[in-house]
Amino acid sequence: MQESRREETLRMKRIYALEEHCLGCKLCEVYCVASHSVSKDLVKAHKTEEITPRVIIESSGDTSFALQCRHCDDAPCARACITGAMQKDPVTGIVSCDSERCVGCWTCIMACPYGAIRRDKYGRSIISKCDLCAEEGEPSCVSHCPNNALIYKELEANERGVE
Amino acid sequence: MNYVIIGNSAAGIGAVEGIRLLDRDGKITVISSEQEHVYSRPLISYYLSGQVELAKLKYRPDNFYEQNGVEALLGDRVLRVAPAEKGLELQSGQRVTYDKLLIATGGQPFIPPLKGQSGENVFSFTKLDDARSLLAQIKDLKEKKIEGQAVILGAGLIGLKAAEALIKAKLKVTVVELSERILSTILDEQAAALLQSHLEEHGVDFILGDTITEFGGNSNHLKVNLKSGGILDCNLAVIAVGVKPNIPNITDNLIVSKQGLLINQQMETSQADIYAAGDVAEGYDMLKGLRRVIPLWPNAYNQGLVAGQNMAGGNASYDEGFARNAISFFGLPVITAGIIDPPAEDLAAKAGYEVLTTGCLEKKTYKKVVLRENRMVGFINLNAVDRAGILTGLIKEKRDLGGLKDQLLSNDFGYLSFAEEWRREKLWKG
Numbered sequence: 116m117q118e119s120r121r122e123e124t125l126r127m128k129r130i131y132a133l134e135e136h137c138l139g140c141k142l143c144e145v146y147c148v149a150s151h152s153v154s155k156d157l158v159k160a161h162k163t164e165e166i167t168p169r170v171i172i173e174s175s176g177d178t179s180f181a182l183q184c185r186h187c188d189d190a191p192c193a194r195a196c197i198t199g200a201m202q203k204d205p206v207t208g209i210v211s212c213d214s215e216r217c218v219g220c221w222t223c224i225m226a227c228p229y230g231a232i233r234r235d236k237y238g239r240s241i242i243s244k245c246d247l248c249a250e251e252g253e254p255s256c257v258s259h260c261p262n263n264a265l266i267y268k269e270l271e272a273n274e275r276g277v278e
Numbered sequence: 279m280n281y282v283i284i285g286n287s288a289a290g291i292g293a294v295e296g297i298r299l300l301d302r303d304g305k306i307t308v309i310s311s312e313q314e315h316v317y318s319r320p321l322i323s324y325y326l327s328g329q330v331e332l333a334k335l336k337y338r339p340d341n342f343y344e345q346n347g348v349e350a351l352l353g354d355r356v357l358r359v360a361p362a363e364k365g366l367e368l369q370s371g372q373r374v375t376y377d378k379l380l381i382a383t384g385g386q387p388f389i390p391p392l393k394g395q396s397g398e399n400v401f402s403f404t405k406l407d408d409a410r411s412l413l414a415q416i417k418d419l420k421e422k423k424i425e426g427q428a429v430i431l432g433a434g435l436i437g438l439k440a441a442e443a444l445i446k447a448k449l450k451v452t453v454v455e456l457s458e459r460i461l462s463t464i465l466d467e468q469a470a471a472l473l474q475s476h477l478e479e480h481g482v483d484f485i486l487g488d489t490i491t492e493f494g495g496n497s498n499h500l501k502v503n504l505k506s507g508g509i510l511d512c513n514l515a516v517i518a519v520g521v522k523p524n525i526p527n528i529t530d531n532l533i534v535s536k537q538g539l540l541i542n543q544q545m546e547t548s549q550a551d552i553y554a555a556g557d558v559a560e561g562y563d564m565l566k567g568l569r570r571v572i573p574l575w576p577n578a579y580n581q582g583l584v585a586g587q588n589m590a591g592g593n594a595s596y597d598e599g600f601a602r603n604a605i606s607f608f609g610l611p612v613i614t615a616g617i618i619d620p621p622a623e624d625l626a627a628k629a630g631y632e633v634l635t636t637g638c639l640e641k642k643t644y645k646k647v648v649l650r651e652n653r654m655v656g657f658i659n660l661n662a663v664d665r666a667g668i669l670t671g672l673i674k675e676k677r678d679l680g681g682l683k684d685q686l687l688s689n690d691f692g693y694l695s696f697a698e699e700w701r702r703e704k705l706w707k708g
């Protein structure tokens with residue numbers, strides 16, 4: 116039986132972007148693709164595997180930053196998903212999508228307040244979103260950002276809402 | 279604690295998960311008139327078209343009931359709820375008692391009174407069994423080498439999903455709709471016209487402003503009489519003019535309004551220890567400021583989740599109800615939410631509405647946002663759905679948009695459009 120837990124108590128590490136450090140170089144996107152490839156090879160992943168990046172880079176003028184799924188406590192995407200493909204793991208807190216069951220209805224896109232879910236770029240009816248590189252310990256975008264513009268940590272109460 | 283849930287779908291499963299957040303030991307019984315393990319109702323059209331196989335309709339894993347300590351009484355129907363005895367009477371003769379009861383019985387298809395409709399080839403389309411019956415009929419036609427023709431009554435979400443699936447199953451499809459436009463509850467005129475022509479390009483024929491009065495002919499060859507006097511020939515027909523709350527027979531009076539069971543923001547009915555959630559319930563619509571049925575999957579799950587927590591002694595509430603929808607037809611996606619077409623009288627009365635639109639006919643895109651007193655209350659994103667959830671989030675946030683308003687329709691609308699402080703507040707939450 117699933118562990119009994121109260122809502123909104125799960126603490127976890129999340130990715131935070133430091134806008135003032137970000138140069139908009141998009142390396143995080145490049146490494147995200149490699150990390151989710153079969154080959155794990157930068158060149159092969161981009162040339163031969165059709166992988167949609169799971170990070171969204173926003174830039175305008177000289178401000179830019181990378182945005183990934185926030186792995187929300189209340190995961191509105193998972194609560195809206197019509198197939199059950201999108202789930203929040205009650206233990207790790209990671210929100211991830213089972214692409215075998217996703218039908219590309221985009222209900223989760225309608226529900227995600229961060230706009231963090233992408234449609235597959237290659238025309239398949241599935242979504243693509245950050246899974247915190249669940250298998251790797253640290254998200255690949257964070258470990259490969261040359262400017263240290265991404266951090267991966269659990270916020271202390273006094274850090275919330277501030278940078 | 280002895281929990282009983284009538285209904286094994288979005289709201290019922292939400293409630294199981296809500297109860298288990300707070301109480302891992304209480305006994306949970308789920309009763310459903312359908313035989314199936316919990317399945318995704320919206321996927322029945324994907325099953326009909328062959329896009330998704332039967333095994334993948336499951337909304338939760340095979341061991342869901344076991345994992346959550348649920349006794350599932352599937353294929354049995356609740357005939358009567360007796361609040362005075364805190365008991366239920368089932369079709370099988372079994373009696374079940376409860377400490378806390380959730381009514382999550384969903385909707386049932388509304389069938390208008392039509393003459394001669396006894397024929398076996400007139401279907402509804404709300405259950406997996408309906409899809410199975412349709413598939414059997416299609417197979418039968420194929421075996422007889424008959425080129426199948428279908429008539430669908432109703433151009434709402436369910437009717438059009440059925441139309442798309444039947445086209446993919448290689449039938450010819452005509453949709454008859456009383457209103458002058460398709461999907462009139464979730465699209466405005468422009469979006470409806472765009473989507474209609476897209477559906478027509480894929481072979482769906484429409485007869486708008488008309489309805490069916492009578493079915494004639496025999497079961498393999500139906501003659502559909504229209505109000506306008508026309509007659510359509512077909513091999514099967516689907517009636518999809520709407521669903522109505524499926525309220526079980528209750529001895530003492532629960533307050534039933536004109537549509538469903540009235541609930542408060544805690545999902546309680548007027549009867550102690552009886553909760554309701556999903557398509558059977560009239561919950562609060564935060565945009566319209568009234569209680570009404572919002573017959574959509576996310577709404578049902580969220581209401582169920584809240585009901586479950588409260589049944590288990592929690593203190594949850596759901597006050598974020600409003601219509602919201604993501605649908606695609608033949609690869610053209612549309613996301614809509616909230617008030618998408620303010621009534622003319624409200625616009626004329628200058629009730630603070632502001633409507634902004636943009637779009638491109640050739641690219642089949644259309645975007646519209648509706649603001650009320652500078653707050654987001656609705657939008658349509660047709661064939662431009664990426665990041666639409668940011669808009670849904672703004673509806674819930676109810677915040678004055680200030681200068682952000684001018685960027686809502688822009689293609690690169692995103693978190694950089696927010697003022698820095700607002701953005702930080704959202705992104706550095708926890």
Ligand SMILES: Cc1cc2nc3c(=O)[nH]c(=O)nc-3n(C[C@H](O)[C@H](O)[C@H](O)COP(=O)(O)OP(=O)(O)OC[C@H]3O[C@@H](n4cnc5c(N)ncnc54)[C@H](O)[C@@H]3O)c2cc1C
Nearest residue numbers: 285286287288289311312320356383384556557573574575
């Ligand atoms: C074809 C189709 C496509 C749809 N597509 C979408 C979509 O894309 N997006 C979206 O948001 N929504 C969609 N919907 C709507 C969505 O499916 C419903 O809003 C949702 O299923 C409501 O869930 P519910 O739990 O309230 O009730 P329901 O899903 O209606 O389930 C009711 C349950 O109660 C049981 N029951 C009823 N009466 C009794 C009784 N007397 N005794 C025992 N058991 C009983 C039934 O067996 C069933 O298990 C679609 C619906 C259909 C039919």
Ligand code: SF4
Nearest residue numbers: 184185186187192227
């Ligand atoms: S996809 Fe969006 S809604 Fe879902 S957990 Fe991530 S940020 Fe939250």
Ligand code: SF4
Nearest residue numbers: 196217218220221223
């Ligand atoms: S697109 Fe996939 S993950 Fe998103 S709601 Fe639909 S089925 Fe679920």
